[in-house]
Amino acid sequence: MDKFTVFTAVAAPLIRPNIDTDAIIPSREMRTVSKQGLAGGLFAGWRYREIGSREPAPEFVLNQPAYAGAGILLAGDNFGCGSSREHAVWALREFGIRAVLAPSFAPIFHANCVRNGVLPAELPVAPIAALSAVVEADPVRHVVTIDLEAQEVCAPGAGPFRFAIDAESREMLLGGLDAIELTLKRQPAIDDFLSRDKRERPWIYLT
Amino acid sequence: MAYSPDSQTGADAARVADGTLFDRIWRQHVIAESGRGASLLAVDRIFLHERTGSIALKSLSDRGRTVLDPARVFCTMDHIVDTMPGRGDQTRVPGGSEFITATRAATRAAGIRLFDVGDPDQGIVHVIAPELGITLPGATVVCPDSHTCTQGALGAFGWGIGSTDAEHALATGTLWAHRPRALLVRCDGHLGPGVSAKDLCLALISRYGAAGGRGHAVEYAGSAVTALDIEGRLTLCNMATEFAAMTALIGPDDQTYEYLATRPFAPHAAAWDRAVNHWRTLRSAPDAVFDREISIDATAVEPMVTWGTSPEHAVAVTGRVPEPPSGASREAHQRALSYMGVVPGTPLAELRIDGAFIGSCTNSRLSDLRRAARLVDGRHVAAGVRAICVPGSSAVKRAAEAEGLDRMFRGAGFEWRESGCSMCFYAGGESFGHRERVVSSTNRNFESRQGPETRTHIASPETVAASAIAGRIADVREFFA
Numbered sequence: 311m312d313k314f315t316v317f318t319a320v321a322a323p324l325i326r327p328n329i330d331t332d333a334i335i336p337s338r339e340m341r342t343v344s345k346q347g348l349a350g351g352l353f354a355g356w357r358y359r360e361i362g363s364r365e366p367a368p369e370f371v372l373n374q375p376a377y378a379g380a381g382i383l384l385a386g387d388n389f390g391c392g393s394s395r396e397h398a399v400w401a402l403r404e405f406g407i408r409a410v411l412a413p414s415f416a417p418i419f420h421a422n423c424v425r426n427g428v429l430p431a432e433l434p435v436a437p438i439a440a441l442s443a444v445v446e447a448d449p450v451r452h453v454v455t456i457d458l459e460a461q462e463v464c465a466p467g468a469g470p471f472r473f474a475i476d477a478e479s480r481e482m483l484l485g486g487l488d489a490i491e492l493t494l495k496r497q498p499a500i501d502d503f504l505s506r507d508k509r510e511r512p513w514i515y516l517t
Numbered sequence: 518m519a520y521s522p523d524s525q526t527g528a529d530a531a532r533v534a535d536g537t538l539f540d541r542i543w544r545q546h547v548i549a550e551s552g553r554g555a556s557l558l559a560v561d562r563i564f565l566h567e568r569t570g571s572i573a574l575k576s577l578s579d580r581g582r583t584v585l586d587p588a589r590v591f592c593t594m595d596h597i598v599d600t601m602p603g604r605g606d607q608t609r610v611p612g613g614s615e616f617i618t619a620t621r622a623a624t625r626a627a628g629i630r631l632f633d634v635g636d637p638d639q640g641i642v643h644v645i646a647p648e649l650g651i652t653l654p655g656a657t658v659v660c661p662d663s664h665t666c667t668q669g670a671l672g673a674f675g676w677g678i679g680s681t682d683a684e685h686a687l688a689t690g691t692l693w694a695h696r697p698r699a700l701l702v703r704c705d706g707h708l709g710p711g712v713s714a715k716d717l718c719l720a721l722i723s724r725y726g727a728a729g730g731r732g733h734a735v736e737y738a739g740s741a742v743t744a745l746d747i748e749g750r751l752t753l754c755n756m757a758t759e760f761a762a763m764t765a766l767i768g769p770d771d772q773t774y775e776y777l778a779t780r781p782f783a784p785h786a787a788a789w790d791r792a793v794n795h796w797r798t799l800r801s802a803p804d805a806v807f808d809r810e811i812s813i814d815a816t817a818v819e820p821m822v823t824w825g826t827s828p829e830h831a832v833a834v835t836g837r838v839p840e841p842p843s844g845a846s847r848e849a850h851q852r853a854l855s856y857m858g859v860v861p862g863t864p865l866a867e868l869r870i871d872g873a874f875i876g877s878c879t880n881s882r883l884s885d886l887r888r889a890a891r892l893v894d895g896r897h898v899a900a901g902v903r904a905i906c907v908p909g910s911s912a913v914k915r916a917a918e919a920e921g922l923d924r925m926f927r928g929a930g931f932e933w934r935e936s937g938c939s940m941c942f943y944a945g946g947e948s949f950g951h952r953e954r955v956v957s958s959t960n961r962n963f964e965s966r967q968g969p970e971t972r973t974h975i976a977s978p979e980t981v982a983a984s985a986i987a988g989r990i991a992d993v994r995e996f997f998a
Binding site: 414 | 656
């Protein structure tokens with residue numbers, strides 16, 4: 311997986327609370343058993359004039375020319391709530407979004423981001439508003455820079471602000487690490503647990 | 518103790534929440550610590566379905582990995598499978614049959630038990646997992662599905678994960694997780710006539726917000742919770758994800774053991790006795806300390822219905838569409854009003870409906886159908902209302918038919934379907950219509966969730982039944998007069 315270290319990109323403000331994974335990618339846009347081909351369905355309900363069409367809705371932020379190539383989303387509270395569908399993160403990533411800044415994230419979405427090299431950075435409402443104000447004045451020139459090592463985000467005239475991310479997720483993103491590989495290194499501990507647990511709770515182990 | 522999220526770290530939480538039910542289950546499953554705050558937990562049961570399980574199995578096999586212990590992994594067809602009578606592998610969902618055939622092939626190759634289309638045990642994952650005794654008290658249960666928290670009703674620790682974490686669980690039998698804080702939701706008093714578990718969780722979410730449980734494992738307790746049957750408890754725990762909690766659970770009791778005693782995948786004979794002895798230790802100690810506590814007076818809870826596009830947009834059915842608040846949520850509130858086509862001040866009970874849906878992992882079990890059927894029996898759905906009832910599992914459907922509930926629904930003008938998630942969400946196939954107003958026993962009222970621009974009002978199955986008959990959102994208690 312790609313490492314996430316320092317990232318600079320156009321940032322798009324989409325500041326509404328409770329943006330759910332149905333909004334990020336509607337179920338109707340998940341048409342094959344694949345992690346690819348999902349970017350076209352990203353925010354489909356808001357991005358296109360009507361359901362089923364691909365005609366851009368001009369007012370939607372990601373359709374505005376100034377936000378072309380956006381790589382960062384500035385968002386509201388409880389971002390990514392709802393369905394566990396990892397397709398939401400796959401669609402964001404394929405579209406080019408590498409980081410979401412929000413006051414809080416839904417837990418499953420947060421984990422899905424980290425598994426796919428997308429940074430979920432927690433930042434309070436006020437600094438997000440400050441970044442948005444600067445960005446909206448000139449989205450193309452006022453790009454946002456995120457430094458994960460330093461846990462800071464800034465834009466010309468705003469910040470730097472320190473954002474929050476748990477140590478585990480930070481490490482995984484910085485190193486581009488694969489969780490399964492890391493876990494398999496713990497095999498002796500897993501084996502010890504299983505041999506003990508099979509004696510203590512035999513009914514758990516089906517044959 | 519006072520709730521102060523900013524001063525709480527995982528280490529603090531571990532110290533103060535000693536002695537809770539969740540704490541006991543968590544500690545039983547810790548294999549290792551990362552040293553950076555996460556714990557490696559043993560996963561006892563993994564469920565998959567054709568929507569998100571198919572991709573997890575495919576990705577696992579593409580990477581040359583295998584399922585560690587297929588005997589503890591189960592899969593069902595619920596999300597995409599058609600619910601029309603006489604169904605097969607064809608669905609109205611674009612690309613849907615590929616999900617079904619891919620899931621069938623992948624589960625066969627991995628040696629995983631599949632509850633396939635036509636299997637007598639097929640059904641919605643969160644309905645069949647308890648029904649078959651696959652979920653057990655004290656067990657860790659994961660599924661790439663956000664409503665896995667439902668399983669906590671049996672005293673299990675169930676949580677929803679993404680497909681990549683499902684791969685991890687399949688390959689290693691473990692998952693990394695951060696320990697949530699412990700939140701006690703105490704519901705004392707008793708639910709009145711026409712008020713059920715769905716109303717209780719909507720009341721909670723409307724009061725504390727759709728992010729109100731974030732970072733927490735909820736334990737539901739109190740007289741109104743112990744009075745619920747297991748199916749009501751499943752409804753209550755189901756919507757913990759709409760509360761942004763990692764999970765919810767209820768201490769197992771004699772009702773739990775009675776429910777599980779004859780289930781096919783539950784332990785039997787000597788193993789059963791031993792398991793029950795262990796399960797009886799699974800309760801919060803009288804002096805257990807929670808990180809946070811909430812009290813709800815169940816007696817004061819009224820039938821609830823949502824007016825907007827978040828589960829937190831819920832009011833009593835006797836209430837009115839609220840005015841937009843000042844502050845940060847004003848714009849979202851106004852957007853919800855506009856999407857839903859409702860005006861502040863309008864009584865909910867004046868809203869005419871086009872559709873009524875009874876089903877989903879929240880409210881599709883036998884007791885749900887019984888309560889709804891009793892209301893529609895001998896009456897008829899109002900003109901112009903399309904009403905649908907989708908049992909949560911094939912077993913629920915058979916049991917309902919054995920006691921004649923299907924005849925009551927059909928006689929009242931409801932469609933009677935095969936089991937599955939059905940129109941809880943629109944996946945490009947079946948849906949309610951453009952801007953149609955639907956009252957639904959499901960869990961999400963997001964924009965276009967049930968159809969293109971469909972306006973969903975979430976409520977209990979009895980409120981859905983009463984509304985279908987009235988042709989408008991209705992207070993079920995009017996039917997008792």
